[in-house]
Amino acid sequence: MVYLTRRYRFCAGHRLHNEALTSEENRRIYGKCNNPQGHGHNYVLEVTVTGTIDPTTGMVCDLSMLDAIVTKEVLEPFDHKNLNLDVESFRHRVPTTENLSIEIFELLRKRLEGQGNGERVRLARVRLAETEANFVTYEREENLAKRI
Amino acid sequence: MVYLTRRYRFCAGHRLHNEALTSEENRRIYGKCNNPQGHGHNYVLEVTVTGTIDPTTGMVCDLSMLDAIVTKEVLEPFDHKNLNLDVESFRHRVPTTENLSIEIFELLRKRLEGQGNGERVRLARVRLAETEANFVTYEREENLAKRI
Amino acid sequence: MVYLTRRYRFCAGHRLHNEALTSEENRRIYGKCNNPQGHGHNYVLEVTVTGTIDPTTGMVCDLSMLDAIVTKEVLEPFDHKNLNLDVESFRHRVPTTENLSIEIFELLRKRLEGQGNGERVRLARVRLAETEANFVTYEREENLAKRI
């Protein structure tokens, strides 16, 4: 299998807070990440696609097409934004790195696989680092997919 | 699948030497790593857990719980120590990066999966870098595990 | 000259906005950094001190003393905070990397040089990286200082 990974960066503010919990519970669960005024991060996003190598180009995927999709779906709506207040899908969902990874995976998968490229290029993995010490990887369940 | 990885660092001394071999054999196998007075490294440890995302918190794992376990099981006994002389399990086992990775995996697995968290959070992988140029990854054999 | 540098990290939210300017001017000057809901960064702070090496310890500076000062003066008030709203000195000053660097330099200088350590340890430089691509260095003007 050949996997191509491309790295992107965006900076965003967020606050970890679940409206359904009490203030006390929020502070216990999220600690300093629950600070009412929010804080922020330099996120590092790695997008991994897989597929067969096009025998003409020697490439799995046209990078300018991939860049255009990631810019449109992730960088424009997320970069230099407040994730809780500026991004519709996190207005009532907690913007943890786990939830962000899944959201980004789904946004990219829809566009990548509905491109005519869809037969050849598949999104294999999204990896999102929140800090130098923490990252989340979200992968397609390859084995399940293969059975269908 | 969602994987959460957290990075830790520890500094330790060690010597690669197998008591069951001759001095000559040790030098041939381990080269400069067999230096009798030892040497040392800044180890970088990445601990990867997996599980379902808790719908209340949006997280796979409580990071302060994970930090407490890694601190207790790995950082306190290993950091700023001589692995051969200060760590019981390497008194008669060679502290190669391979053996260290397995030891750390087992130490963490026992604690992580015996926490009541055990049903939800599983240790997926430990990655231990000894230098900028070398690292070892030790993974649970997912497929075997799933069959049981 | 011997310089000792120690690296710290903090995550914070901010918005670049000068109340004395119009919305239009703010957008033109600060671009996407002027986003009304703010955004944020993983700041990397390098603190450099200089002085003579203590002949007994072989060290320029007691690192636990330095860590305590940086934690108290910078990490506690800045980490996981919104710089504009949570930090008094930026309520009416724009939290650019330049202004943050000078503020941090002055906070640390006062404490470091008023310690009894002050005769031996001097703050030489603060370097603050806002992103992987941008950093600001603020230095004491050594030459001027030496003339006095």
Added chain:
Amino acid sequence: MVYLTRRYRFCAGHRLHNEALTSEENRRIYGKCNNPQGHGHNYVLEVTVTGTIDPTTGMVCDLSMLDAIVTKEVLEPFDHKNLNLDVESFRHRVPTTENLSIEIFELLRKRLEGQGNGERVRLARVRLAETEANFVTYEREENLAKRI
């Protein structure tokens, strides 16, 4: 499973250009990478092997043997070379990171598995980074391999 990864670096020039396409098509597909005079990169190569840990040495693989193979098969022919003009296998194949990864995987697999080491050490993965933002991973299809 235990995986051992070792990182190598080489610098090389290349040009992305397919002789079977028109100049116009080449420019459209490869953009600035099609520059007629070529350009170049600092490639970072990660070679991952897997196998059982030798109970005597505590190691998966003798690193000096691995270094010798990578030096002979990859670094000597590729480092400080022009990949299109100096490397036989890219005289008529486009040296994309995808094609380079597969070529390197095959060069290393043949030597590693024809060593008497072959029963114990297997090449699991090659990862080749072309820039700070792009890398390709090429893996053996483990499951297929196991069935045979």
Added chain:
Amino acid sequence: MVYLTRRYRFCAGHRLHNEALTSEENRRIYGKCNNPQGHGHNYVLEVTVTGTIDPTTGMVCDLSMLDAIVTKEVLEPFDHKNLNLDVESFRHRVPTTENLSIEIFELLRKRLEGQGNGERVRLARVRLAETEANFVTYEREENLAKRI
């Protein structure tokens, strides 16, 4: 003094070769960097400017102005190019990292200081890394400059 540094990247091919020397001398001086077909690098360029902080903006320098200058003067002519063949000023000068640094410094200095910004913003330093292990720093001779 406040210094603002911004990091840029470009990829280029080059060959170290002095036409005035014999083949034998070129090989002895430049070693594998003298390979006739050339090779290449991912250059990392750090541009450092200094000046007073504008009290209105809180910034030393408008980054979009700086980006525009570096893009025009360095990235467009150098990125994905062969430095010996595509860049006029290296047609007959050896593109060592030292010579590249000075060339880039002069290109940027002329534009930065002839901008009306010139009174406030000065180019302090250019740092160019050729590989992970080598970099050159070229600085304005501050003291001399001040005397004039």
Added chain:
Amino acid sequence: MVYLTRRYRFCAGHRLHNEALTSEENRRIYGKCNNPQGHGHNYVLEVTVTGTIDPTTGMVCDLSMLDAIVTKEVLEPFDHKNLNLDVESFRHRVPTTENLSIEIFELLRKRLEGQGNGERVRLARVRLAETEANFVTYEREENLAKRI
């Protein structure tokens, strides 16, 4: 001024302990770095030389000459060694990063400036990182030097 920096790495064990102090004082001053069995680090050494650019070669310094000197003076005696026990000059001196930096500077300065290169190439700075968070820079006092 043109400065050329080259990065080297070595791994070593050490213990911070001053024989002239009591056990209690050693523990208070050096904390966990006083562990009796020692520990170790991956040191990263940056050596910076300065000089005029040789108009024939376009280089400040022959890198293979610099590599040979650093290998002989620093890497061979320090790499994969115990600094306290294997390196003569630290048998009775505490191997703090400060003391190591000065020792390395002096070892390199003597050789570099006694080479016939000495008139052209001067050692400007040594920077030694002990961990990802700590480094020491030792510089020649340029201004003093210039007055003589």
